[in-house]
Amino acid sequence: MxxxxxxxxxxxxxxxxxxxxxxxxxxxxxxxxxxxxxxxxxxxxxxxxxxxxxxxxxxxxxxxxxxxxxxxxxxxxxxxxxxxxxxxxxxxxxxxxxxxxxxxxxxxxxxxxxxxxxxxxxxxxPLGMPGVTAWYGLNRICEPQPGQTVVVTAASGAVGSVVGQLAKARGCRVVGVAGGAAKCDYVRGELGFDACVDYKAGRLGEDLKAALPDGADCLFENVGGEIFDRLLGLMRPFGRIALCGMISDYNATEPYAMRNVRAVLVQRLKMQGFIVSEHMELWPQALRELGAMAAAGSLRxxxxxxxxxxxxxxxxxxxxxxxxxxxxxxxxx
Ligand SMILES: NC(=O)c1ccc[n+]([C@@H]2O[C@H](COP(=O)([O-])OP(=O)(O)OC[C@H]3O[C@@H](n4cnc5c(N)ncnc54)[C@H](OP(=O)(O)O)[C@@H]3O)[C@@H](O)[C@H]2O)c1
Missing domain, CATH: 3.90.180.10 (Medium-chain alcohol dehydrogenases, catalytic domain)
Known part of the structure; x- marks a missing residue:
């Protein structure tokens, strides 16, 4: 020792x-x-x-x-x-x-x-804090129904990768947003998302619209900034947004100035921030479900x-x- x-x-x-x-x-x-x-x-x-x-x-x-x-x-x-x-x-x-x-x-x-x-x-x-974060935000805030469209940012990361797989298991269409072709290939190919937008490819607005032709019912937001702002404008009526993180702002000295907040009103959206450590009573249930998926090989x-x-x-x-x-x-x- x-x-x-x-x-x-x-x-x-x-x-x-x-x-x-x-x-x-x-x-x-x-x-x-x-x-x-x-x-x-x-x-x-x-x-x-x-x-x-x-x-x-x-x-x-x-x-x-x-x-x-x-x-x-x-x-x-x-x-x-x-x-x-x-x-x-x-x-x-x-x-x-x-x-x-x-x-x-x-x-x-x-x-x-x-x-x-x-x-x-x-x-x-996946069987710890990031996994429970994904589970909580998706199940308790986004509450997607089978057939609905869920979009998740930082999709290849610890939280985002679990969000997308949980949403697929619920029968949703799942779109990720990630930085770079390799991450997007992984999100589609290995995690099984239906589509992934590479926000570094230089066509963010067009690519998000193409991946979400009918908009999104649920947004699991990890990033903030321009990506979040553009996604707000693509939400369907009565959409739900789990505001989990805003990593693009964490090192900024000035926060990003949002332009599309009006969409929350016009589309009657529900948006809620959350801190996973304030929901310890749900961790055992979340970990049981995530553990079962891991044991079955359906969580990557x-x-x-x-x-x-x-x-x-x-x-x-x-x-x-x-x-x-x-x-x-x-x-x-
Ligand atoms: N609310 C809660 O209780 C809770 C708990 C856990 C985590 N979180 C939040 O969830 C988010 C993801 O956390 P994680 O642990 O899963 O981290 P992660 O996604 O594994 O790693 C962070 C990722 O953020 C992306 N990123 C960084 N700067 C960016 C930018 N300017 N624009 C777009 N994407 C950027 C990068 O992915 P790309 O290469 O794809 O850009 C990076 O790989 C964070 O915002 C974190 O604060 C919240």
């Missing part, structure tokens, strides 16, 4: 784009668990867009990471030492231990997982893996720019 902890700390709050200098790497002693606590060795760290918000102290739904503190993050790993009878050394667990090799938390803050049928890191992706996903915690900052920045292809992870050595 490595005898030291490695941690990535928030060094400075970014204004605009995140840069490597906003993080520092620190070596520290391995912590010891107190009564009721568990020492975990993290094997996987999840990198997620929400972390950009936590680096900033602007008003938000969650507290920012303090300067000099370990960056927040979902992790999957194994119990090394336990001072709670609920967990034993060797148990595989997911939790929020942050960007570090080792962490100590109360046992109740961890979820024990089974990695015998899916790889451990799947509990950070891919991963982008950065090797080593030292690479976490650059992998995070790359993901915010769309450099990831599927769930962005760090293999913690």
């Amino acid at each position: 490595s005898s030291e902890n490695l941690q990535v700390l928030l060094a400075e709050r970014p204004v605009g784009w995140v840069e490597p200098r906003h993080f520092t790497l620190q070596r520290a002693p391995v912590p010891s668990p107190g009564e009721g606590e568990v020492l975990v060795r993290n094997r996987w760290l999840s990198l997620d867009p929400y972390m950009r918000g936590r680096m900033s102290d602007a008003k938000s739904y969650a507290e920012p990471v303090a300067l000099g503190a370990v960056m927040v993050g979902g992790t999957a790993g194994e119990v090394v030492e336990s001072r709670d009878p609920a967990l034993r050394p060797g148990d595989k667990v997911v939790g929020m231990l942050g960007w570090q090799r080792f962490g100590c938390v109360p046992a109740r803050a961890l979820m024990k997982v089974d990695d015998s049928r899916v790889p451990l890191q799947a509990w950070l992706g 996903w891919r991963e982008s893996v950065a090797e080593g915690l030292e690479r976490a900052p650059e992998a995070f920045i790359d993901m915010l720019r769309g450099g990831n292809f599927g769930k962005q992870l760090v293999r913690v050595d």
